[in-house]
Amino acid sequence: MNDLIPLRRALVSVYDKSGLAELGRDLHAAGIEIVSTGSTAATLSDAGVPVTPVEQVTGFPECLDGRVKTLHPHVHAGILADRRLDSHRSQLDVMGIEPFDLVITNLYPFAATVASGASDDECVEQIDIGGPTMVRAAAKNHASVAVVTSAEQYPVLREALAKGGFTQSERAELAAAAFVHTASYDVAVASWMLEKTAPEGRLLPEWIGATWRKVSELRYGENSHQRAAVYRNSDGTSGIADATQLHGKAMSYNNYVDADAARRAAYDFAEPAVAIIKHANPCGIASGSDIAEAHRKAHECDPVSAFGGVIAANRPVSVEMARQVAEVFTEVIVAPGYDEGAVDVLAAKKNIRILVADDAAFGGLSLREIDGGVLMQEFDSIDADGDDPSTWQLAAGEPADAATLADLAFAWRAVRSVKSNAILLAADRASVGVGMGQVNRVDSCQLAVARAGQRAAGSVAASDAFFPFADGVQVLLDAGVRAIVQPGGSVRDSEVIDAVAAAGVTMYFTGTRHFFH
Numbered sequence: 166m167n168d169l170i171p172l173r174r175a176l177v178s179v180y181d182k183s184g185l186a187e188l189g190r191d192l193h194a195a196g197i198e199i200v201s202t203g204s205t206a207a208t209l210s211d212a213g214v215p216v217t218p219v220e221q222v223t224g225f226p227e228c229l230d231g232r233v234k235t236l237h238p239h240v241h242a243g244i245l246a247d248r249r250l251d252s253h254r255s256q257l258d259v260m261g262i263e264p265f266d267l268v269i270t271n272l273y274p275f276a277a278t279v280a281s282g283a284s285d286d287e288c289v290e291q292i293d294i295g296g297p298t299m300v301r302a303a304a305k306n307h308a309s310v311a312v313v314t315s316a317e318q319y320p321v322l323r324e325a326l327a328k329g330g331f332t333q334s335e336r337a338e339l340a341a342a343a344f345v346h347t348a349s350y351d352v353a354v355a356s357w358m359l360e361k362t363a364p365e366g367r368l369l370p371e372w373i374g375a376t377w378r379k380v381s382e383l384r385y386g387e388n389s390h391q392r393a394a395v396y397r398n399s400d401g402t403s404g405i406a407d408a409t410q411l412h413g414k415a416m417s418y419n420n421y422v423d424a425d426a427a428r429r430a431a432y433d434f435a436e437p438a439v440a441i442i443k444h445a446n447p448c449g450i451a452s453g454s455d456i457a458e459a460h461r462k463a464h465e466c467d468p469v470s471a472f473g474g475v476i477a478a479n480r481p482v483s484v485e486m487a488r489q490v491a492e493v494f495t496e497v498i499v500a501p502g503y504d505e506g507a508v509d510v511l512a513a514k515k516n517i518r519i520l521v522a523d524d525a526a527f528g529g530l531s532l533r534e535i536d537g538g539v540l541m542q543e544f545d546s547i548d549a550d551g552d553d554p555s556t557w558q559l560a561a562g563e564p565a566d567a568a569t570l571a572d573l574a575f576a577w578r579a580v581r582s583v584k585s586n587a588i589l590l591a592a593d594r595a596s597v598g599v600g601m602g603q604v605n606r607v608d609s610c611q612l613a614v615a616r617a618g619q620r621a622a623g624s625v626a627a628s629d630a631f632f633p634f635a636d637g638v639q640v641l642l643d644a645g646v647r648a649i650v651q652p653g654g655s656v657r658d659s660e661v662i663d664a665v666a667a668a669g670v671t672m673y674f675t676g677t678r679h680f681f682h
């Protein structure tokens with residue numbers, strides 16, 4: 166297929182000058198004439214590369230502090246002429262305009278400038294206008310022009326130089342990448358402008374722009390007949406999507422879902438904490454004086470279910486914890502780091518996936534896809550009103566002693582990582598029985614009690630939402646639970662309070678609910 170267009174003339178205008186001098190030499194060596202803007206031209210000249218200043222093409226000086234450099238018909242007609250058309254070629258001849266075969270541009274660093282905390286004026290100045298205009302023009306006209314928008318593409322460009330140009334399909338691919346580049350850039354600008362112009366107190370934007378870039382394809386999705394891939398947020402935030410894998414088989418779709426749930430659970434705690442997740446629910450969650458103790462206690466909650474689990478720690482994994490984990494078949498372990506020797510201990514197990522990911526920073530706004538749209542809400546913060554035990558209202562029984570209150574506070578934090586209806590029994594800042602995802606609260610109570618077995622007696626209980634009737638709470642009381650924390654707010658609260666008081670059990674109302682679906 167002879168659709169290769171030789172590269173004879175290039176427009177080069179880059180903010181990021183990395184690799185520019187070397188590239189310029191290669192372009193020159195390939196016989197390409199280089200037209201270039203201000204400091205790009207200076208960098209090339211300093212490197213001994215012959216360059217035509219863009220002013221020589223436009224016959225107009227760069228002006229307004231660089232706001233106008235390449236925005237000129239002599240540049241844009243040279244980029245946009247469809248050279249398959251006789252009419253376009255002859256118009257260029259008449260106007261004395263030479264076409265460009267190649268545009269190399271990277272844009273002003275708008276997002277980085279915003280992230281640096283620069284003033285509004287400085288951010289506005291970093292909204293590139295001429296760059297995207299050239300990029301979009303070249304991408305539109307990929308039938309005639311190749312466009313390069315990042316230094317990461319220079320190796321591909323060098324390959325094209327070696328073979329005498331880009332093919333049509335290569336130019337189309339470059340054009341697609343270029344439109345992704347300008348679209349992502351505009352999403353960043355538009356989001357920032359919307360935030361700037363939002364009326365006081367408006368949290369939920371009128372428009373949501375977000376872009377994600379594929380990190381990798383996954384073997385399959387939730388099931389083997391579903392194709393799937395993982396994408397990373399383009400806004401620079403890091404998380405489980407771009408965790409570094411140190412060992413083990415490739416992550417699966419379900420591994421990602423569970424690792425995300427595990428991190429959410431573990432990172433609710435300031436003290437060392439571990440969550441063990443199966444099918445997005447904790448089968449064990451505990452805090453401890455160190456991470457190994459937290460893991461031991463989390464594992465003891467339900468050793469049967471912990472088989473094949475996904476573990477998250479909110480502290481670096483110690484060798485001691487690694488040894489404990491290595492005794493159990495574990496799908497994934499994710500932590501902010503690993504003490505020396507811990508990875509070696511874990512990696513002795515061939516199948517475990519070992520991930521290191523930055524400390525989780527759950528918060529802000531979260532999105533959930535529904536048919537035809539998305540739901541946006543504030544992330545459910547555990548530090549909402551009502552989460553501080555000092556604000557809880559004693560609804561029944563005697564005030565809890567300090568140790569019991571600490572266990573209730575633990576249970577209240579832990580229960581919100583359990584899918585509703587959620588009941589979590591805890592002792593010594595560790596779950597001992599979890600009832601999750603049931604369609605009524607009585608079943609969740611029964612499940613939590615059954616899982617806890619003998620440990621239910623003397624444990625404390627947390628319920629993610631109020632008890633609509635006394636039947637659920639009665640299951641907990643019959644099992645010997647000694648203190649309960651729940652939001653309160655049911656029309657039948659008095660029945661629930663009476664049952665709890667009759668059993669001589671302490672119960673606090675938080676006034677805050679933590680449904681999790």
Ligand SMILES: NC(=O)c1ncn([C@@H]2O[C@H](COP(=O)(O)O)[C@@H](O)[C@H]2O)c1NC=O
Pocket residue numbers: 178179180181201202203204205206231232233234235236270271272273292293294295296297
């Ligand atoms: N206004 C223009 O005509 C214009 N043309 C190109 N630019 C940008 O100027 C930068 C390169 O400028 P310099 O070569 O002076 O470093 C590139 O990031 C390019 O995207 C422009 N600047 C911003 O809008």
